[in-house]
Amino acid sequence: MKLYIKAGACSLSPHIILREAGLDFTLINVDLKTRVTEKGEDFLKINPKGQVPALQLNDGSVLTEVAAILQYLADLKPERHLLQPTGNMARYRTIEWLSYISSELHKGFSPLYRPGTPEEMIPQYRSQLEEKFSYVNGRLRDECWLTGNHFTIADAYLFNVLCWGHAMTLNLGELSQLEAWHQRVAQRPSVIAALQAEGLI
Ligand SMILES: N[C@@H](CCC(=O)N[C@@H](CS)C(=O)NCC(=O)O)C(=O)O
Known part of the structure; x- marks a missing residue:
């Protein structure tokens, strides 16, 4: 999974939960002014809302909104009681x-x-x-x-x-x-x- 973030923004909470859950992930920083990722991708093509966090799943689909991402991640590892x-x-x-x-x-x-x-x-x-x-x-x-x-x-x-x-x-x-x-x-x-x-x- 890839988590699109900006340091210190609201993407910090799903980042913490990825670690709490012990999941494999890659962080990708987004410049929220230019909406270009650190890999040079057009972030609007990943999340047309232009906001972090965005979680790209292994099948390529993208989940957005902090509350939705947090629930999704927690449900992947129910044994962690998140x-x-x-x-x-x-x-x-x-x-x-x-x-x-x-x-x-x-x-x-x-x-x-x-x-x-x-x-x-x-x-x-x-x-x-x-x-x-x-x-x-x-x-x-x-x-x-x-x-x-x-x-x-x-x-x-x-x-x-x-x-x-x-x-x-x-x-x-x-x-x-x-x-x-x-x-x-x-x-x-x-x-x-x-x-x-x-x-x-
Ligand atoms: N409703 C969204 C809000 C996300 C949000 O406010 N993200 C901010 C960073 S904390 C952002 O990307 N701001 C840039 C912008 O809105 O253009 C969510 O809950 O995920």
Whole structure:
């Protein structure tokens, strides 16, 4: 499989999960401005949406959207418990988190990264994100992962967007459960390896 990425972008979470699942993969960097891959391919021919992540399967087909890719990868290796099986309520709790992270957190960062966002709107976007991370903080428990005893694909995605929160210096310092959880995730070998491979540490 090939995972098309940009270092530090939302492609980090499927990258972490490929490593958690112990799957074989190749990373291909994409220049999101020119939409040309490091191999000189026209990325729009691979993903017409022009966005990372895109996962090219061994049969040549391409799967896009973080939440879909994460679920696909987890289901390839059910024994890793990255997503519980169909019918288990824990599966839907994980998907509930994926949806929240995607729509409320991930896309909440877009105006902060987008050139042209009116300067006077920035504090409002920042405080909306801080409120949402505060909600997540209230849902975390000591020594646990987001949905309980297993590290899941939702933890990888939350870690990904929380890294942006740190990079953007959001005011998260008082969210002690969230910061403790972040430390636990950051110590996982898959996460360290993914951050190293993307040149982020
Ligand atoms: N809905 C997509 C959003 C992906 C997305 O926002 N990717 C960003 C990087 S984090 C991107 O490729 N931005 C470049 C662009 O939109 O032109 C998903 O969940 O995968």
